[in-house]
Amino acid sequence: MTASVEQNFDKGAKIPPLESGDRLTRQEFERRYTTMPHVKKAELIEGIVYVASPLRFERHAEPHSLLIVVFGTYRIMTPGVKIGDNATVRLDLDNELQPDVVLLIDEKLGGQARISDDDYIEGAPELIAEVAASSAANDLHDKKKVYRRNGVKEYIVWRILENQLDWFCLENGEYISVEPDRNNIIKSRVFPGLWLDVQALRTGEMTKVLAVLQQGLSSEEHVEFVQSLT
Numbered sequence: 001m002t003a004s005v006e007q008n009f010d011k012g013a014k015i016p017p018l019e020s021g022d023r024l025t026r027q028e029f030e031r032r033y034t035t036m037p038h039v040k041k042a043e044l045i046e047g048i049v050y051v052a053s054p055l056r057f058e059r060h061a062e063p064h065s066l067l068i069v070v071f072g073t074y075r076i077m078t079p080g081v082k083i084g085d086n087a088t089v090r091l092d093l094d095n096e097l098q099p100d101v102v103l104l105i106d107e108k109l110g111g112q113a114r115i116s117d118d119d120y121i122e123g124a125p126e127l128i129a130e131v132a133a134s135s136a137a138n139d140l141h142d143k144k145k146v147y148r149r150n151g152v153k154e155y156i157v158w159r160i161l162e163n164q165l166d167w168f169c170l171e172n173g174e175y176i177s178v179e180p181d182r183n184n185i186i187k188s189r190v191f192p193g194l195w196l197d198v199q200a201l202r203t204g205e206m207t208k209v210l211a212v213l214q215q216g217l218s219s220e221e222h223v224e225f226v227q228s229l230t
Contacts, residue, residue: 119220
């Protein structure tokens with residue numbers, strides 16, 4: 001069991017600020033992060049600190065919100081599933097991230113992640129989604145490797161500058177790309193009934209996105225999934 005990081009503080013010590021590029025243990029990363037409430041997002045990836053820059057509206061905040069709408073709707077209609085927005089995820093000793101969106105199954109119902117005593121996610125959520133600027137972003141490089149290695153079953157990256165969406169599914173320890181069907185729909189393999197019209201999302205047709213999602217929520221596979229959880 002991971003103890004609350006606050007319990008390990010030396011109250012009299014001067015704590016250095018987080019800086020991008022710092023190489024820290026996860027415990028030291030948390031110690032510094034806790035003392036910097038003005039920093040809204042910092043991540044530890046393979047032992048290296050990344051402090052996020054201020055977020056742009058069209059390149060991050062808006063698409064992030066649209067993903068929340070999709071996954072939030074699925075969560076509302078699927079008892080036993082939880083959603084998180086920028087939640088801290090303790091993956092291993094060198095990696096503590098804040099994904100844009102996480103979708104996970106309640107630990108009591110067989111989910112692979114747990115909520116710690118100090119209210120952080122420990123272990124790999126079943127699904128993580130990130131909004132990235134482009135294919136050059138770390139989301140498709142070191143982050144992707146970390147998520148794969150720790151067992152995140154589905155990983156989604158919406159590349160805003162290219163306006164492309166990558167959906168990866170974990171098979172035999174490797175991520176394989178999941179392609180849309182002929183109707184431009186990707187159906188989650190981990191969360192039955194989570195259907196996403198990729199083309200409609202890319203063009204901002206959220207009414208269509210939600211209509212397709214509703215089809216998934218009305219499907220027999222979703223009904224059976226909900227029954228298995230409850």
